Amino acid sequence: MTDQGAQQTNEEFRTEARAWLEANCPTEMRDADNSEESVCWGGRNWSFQSDAQKVWLDRMASKGWTVPTWPVEFGGGGLTRDQEKILREEMASLGARVPLHGFGIGMLGPALLKFGTETQKQLYLPPIARGEIRWCQGYSEPGAGSDLASVQTKAETVGDNYVINGQKIWTSYADKADWMFALVRTDRDAPKHRGITFLLLDMTSPGVSTRPIRLISGRSPFCETFFDDVEVPRTQIVGEENRGWDVAKYVLTHERAMISGGRTGLTGGRPLASVLEGTSDPFLRAQAVGCDIDMMAMALTLERYKDKAKAGSIGDASSMLKYYGTELNKRRFELMMAAAGADALEWNGPYGSLPTDWLRTKANSIEGGTSEIMLSVIAKRVLEMPS
Amino acid sequence: MTSLLPTEDETMLDDMARGFLSEAAPVTHLRAMRDAGKTFDPDLWAQMVEMGWAGVLIPEAAGGSGMGHAAAGILARAMGRTLASSPFIPTAVIAPVIFQAAHDPRHEETLRGIAEGKHVFALAVDEGPKHDPENTKLVATRAGNAFRLSGLKTFVRNGNAADRFLVLAKVDDQLTLFDVPSDREGIQRTEMALVDSQDTARVQFLDVELRDEDIVGEIGGAMAILRPALAAGQAALAAEMAGLASGIFDLTLGYLKERKQFGKVIGSFQALQHRAAKLWCEMEVTESAVIHAGRMLDESPEDATLAVSLASARAIRTAALAVQEGVQLHGGIGMTDEYDAGFYMKRAQVGAEWLGDYGFHAARVAALRGF
Numbered sequence: 214m215t216d217q218g219a220q221q222t223n224e225e226f227r228t229e230a231r232a233w234l235e236a237n238c239p240t241e242m243r244d245a246d247n248s249e250e251s252v253c254w255g256g257r258n259w260s261f262q263s264d265a266q267k268v269w270l271d272r273m274a275s276k277g278w279t280v281p282t283w284p285v286e287f288g289g290g291g292l293t294r295d296q297e298k299i300l301r302e303e304m305a306s307l308g309a310r311v312p313l314h315g316f317g318i319g320m321l322g323p324a325l326l327k328f329g330t331e332t333q334k335q336l337y338l339p340p341i342a343r344g345e346i347r348w349c350q351g352y353s354e355p356g357a358g359s360d361l362a363s364v365q366t367k368a369e370t371v372g373d374n375y376v377i378n379g380q381k382i383w384t385s386y387a388d389k390a391d392w393m394f395a396l397v398r399t400d401r402d403a404p405k406h407r408g409i410t411f412l413l414l415d416m417t418s419p420g421v422s423t424r425p426i427r428l429i430s431g432r433s434p435f436c437e438t439f440f441d442d443v444e445v446p447r448t449q450i451v452g453e454e455n456r457g458w459d460v461a462k463y464v465l466t467h468e469r470a471m472i473s474g475g476r477t478g479l480t481g482g483r484p485l486a487s488v489l490e491g492t493s494d495p496f497l498r499a500q501a502v503g504c505d506i507d508m509m510a511m512a513l514t515l516e517r518y519k520d521k522a523k524a525g526s527i528g529d530a531s532s533m534l535k536y537y538g539t540e541l542n543k544r545r546f547e548l549m550m551a552a553a554g555a556d557a558l559e560w561n562g563p564y565g566s567l568p569t570d571w572l573r574t575k576a577n578s579i580e581g582g583t584s585e586i587m588l589s590v591i592a593k594r595v596l597e598m599p600s
Numbered sequence: 601m602t603s604l605l606p607t608e609d610e611t612m613l614d615d616m617a618r619g620f621l622s623e624a625a626p627v628t629h630l631r632a633m634r635d636a637g638k639t640f641d642p643d644l645w646a647q648m649v650e651m652g653w654a655g656v657l658i659p660e661a662a663g664g665s666g667m668g669h670a671a672a673g674i675l676a677r678a679m680g681r682t683l684a685s686s687p688f689i690p691t692a693v694i695a696p697v698i699f700q701a702a703h704d705p706r707h708e709e710t711l712r713g714i715a716e717g718k719h720v721f722a723l724a725v726d727e728g729p730k731h732d733p734e735n736t737k738l739v740a741t742r743a744g745n746a747f748r749l750s751g752l753k754t755f756v757r758n759g760n761a762a763d764r765f766l767v768l769a770k771v772d773d774q775l776t777l778f779d780v781p782s783d784r785e786g787i788q789r790t791e792m793a794l795v796d797s798q799d800t801a802r803v804q805f806l807d808v809e810l811r812d813e814d815i816v817g818e819i820g821g822a823m824a825i826l827r828p829a830l831a832a833g834q835a836a837l838a839a840e841m842a843g844l845a846s847g848i849f850d851l852t853l854g855y856l857k858e859r860k861q862f863g864k865v866i867g868s869f870q871a872l873q874h875r876a877a878k879l880w881c882e883m884e885v886t887e888s889a890v891i892h893a894g895r896m897l898d899e900s901p902e903d904a905t906l907a908v909s910l911a912s913a914r915a916i917r918t919a920a921l922a923v924q925e926g927v928q929l930h931g932g933i934g935m936t937d938e939y940d941a942g943f944y945m946k947r948a949q950v951g952a953e954w955l956g957d958y959g960f961h962a963a964r965v966a967a968l969r970g971f
Contacts, residue, residue: 486969486970486971489971498966498971499962501971502962502963502965502966502969502971503962505965505966505969505971506910506913506914506962506965507885507914509889509910509965510885510886510888510889510910510914511885513604513888513889513892514884514885514887514888516604516888517603517604517605517887517888517891520603520604520605521605524605530884533880533881533884536877536881537881537884537885585874587877588873588874588877588878589870589873589874589877591877591880591881592870592873592874592876592877593873595877595880596853596873596876596877596880597857598853598856598857598867598868598873598876599857599865599867599868600868
């Protein structure tokens with residue numbers, strides 16, 4: 214198959230995309246609501262919140278537009294970067310919801326496209342694109358947080374399988390996911406970065422158990438995941454054995470970009486101006502304008518870095534997006550809380566999920582690499598400052 | 601809109617400009633001029649003219665190089681890196697936009713003259729400590745077929761080297777723009793000794809006679825032609841400030857990698873690494889806003905106001921942070937006149953005031969964004 218519409222001009226594509234979206238996006242999906250409650254994660258156990266949500270997902274998946282830039286053969290839309298931008302603009306102008314979210318789209322998919330075998334790509338990518346399999350990320354452990362490369366979850370070779378024992382923590386939605394991509398230690402004697410393997414495993418495998426962790430927001434998006442003699446076929450390695458750190462780092466750059474600009478990041482949640490309507494406090498308003506200026510500049514930076522990534526690799530500079538985007542997002546929610554005053558202090562009060570979302574943003578600058586780790590990465594790898 | 605990544609032509613222009621300026625106008629050049637009591641180097645400007653920089657916004661058909669606003673930003677940025685002194689922004693950015701916006705064949709010769717380096721323009725709009733053109737008090741009184749102008753303009757960048765002033769004044773209480781030769785009888789200019797050692801004048805008008813043909817546009821039509829020109833100037837200034845920030849940042853980063861204390865290179869200390877990394881992040885984010893402003897001015901100038909004020913606000917803040925961190929991270933040496941850091945600090949402070957300060961631009965953003 215060829216890339217769809219590669220011979221089309223951008224304006225032709227825009228006209229076509231607009232017409233298709235107009236004709237296919239159900240009315241209920243045109244409320245631009247990307248709040249936690251309305252998100253579609255897909256997966257085996259997913260129950261759609263409405264028929265419209267399912268229809269919207271199926272139609273977008275049939276166009277390959279749940280993952281617009283992936284190759285058509287793996288369930289993507291085969292769009293160019295420009296076309297993807299146009300598609301997003303047209304979706305935004307219609308108020309269309311994002312049809313599908315997930316770590317398969319944002320993290321594993323790009324890694325498989327780069328490191329996966331042909332068989333792995335054919336096996337795993339289309340179900341991600343169609344929202345059939347929901348993935349979680351098994352990275353952190355109780356003893357491996359910022360020092361991620363010191364993971365200890367053990368994988369021993371027995372015949373054609375690995376046998377996994379150990380524990381992961383902060384596994385987002387592990388209790389709801391179908392599969393996990395995990396970092397496991399396959400060589401205890403090698404230097405820590407050189408004994409890690411990137412492995413895919415089915416969460417229904419015997420010996421896998423999960424336990425949600427209740428957070429300060431009252432929600433439990435993160436889990437502990439335990440492995441007790443879990444057998445995983447060795448064909449489910451991505452990349453080479455003991456070279457999983459390269460894949461892990463590649464995934465991290467995508468994770469960082471996703472957190473910096475994703476649903477819980479810069480673009481998610483209610484706009485600053487709407488909350489400020491309720492206050493005339495000049496001090497707050499001045500801070501809000503400053504925040505708005507920085508948010509607009511950051512949104513442009515995300516676009517610039519996406520173009521950069523298409524043209525080559527942004528590598529460690531993605532740490533900048535992660536650091537800046539998450540710190541800015543925290544600042545924005547602090548301002549919204551201050552503007553809403555006591556009304557925002559009530560769970561599910563006049564401002565709905567605002568207090569929960571506010572507390573959730575505090576994890577943004579921790580998950581996927583803390584702000585402090587990001588700054589160290591920038592200093593050492595981008596600015597080449599000495600150790 | 602075109603991507604914010606540089607095109608091939610833009611990369612070439614940037615390399616060429618940086619290469620030229622590092623030879624012809626490094627910070628040592630500014631230092632030598634300051635020590636000699638000079639604020640304008642006609643030879644340096646002549647070389648810039650030769651390369652087509654004066655005509656960057658003038659179409660090729662009118663004698664310019666027609667490279668556009670994004671290119672003007674690249675040039676201004678390169679000049680900011682080395683603190684090159686030139687009348688680039690008033691002459692090559694603001695004046696050409698004014699004369700083109702006026703849509704009058706009379707100005708063709710002036711535009712050609714700018715591109716050929718025959719004129720140095722200065723913008724005489726401000727009267728007080730803050731940029732506020734719409735609050736102009738200077739009055740041009742009607743006298744028969746002419747006007748008489750008396751009063752003061754201040755903070756006129758390149759006002760001592762200029763052979764032409766673009767003066768904003770009121771005629772019958774309506775803002776009107778005049779293009780006046782600097783040697784017109786009754787004009788007195790005095791050098792303002794600014795902290796950044798750049799050509800800046802206080803211009804006194806003592807019963808100066810203005811004629812109909814000195815008016816650019818029409819009576820009461822000043823802001824319509826001045827607004828796009830100020831936007832272009834602000835965008836170029838933002839680019840210059842971003843360049844200034846990267847100039848002091850490179851100097852500082854180099855120092856952190858070389859200075860030793862406690863038996864170690866100080867750049868190995870995490871407290872200093874994180875400060876440098878934070879500053880770099882601010883610079884990257886500002887860079888996007890600056891490039892975006894240039895693209896908007898080229899592609900959609902009617903809608904560029906927000907983009908320009910966004911770039912200006914960001915660049916002012918980032919430059920201020922860069923020079924303050926720059927001096928602090930250098931320690932004592934950064935406070936000495938012998939070292940270059942101070943030149944960056946002083947230029948940043950002036951640039952933060954010239955065509956609108958942070959508050960000026962933030963207020964415009966607030967209005968346009970519905971706060």
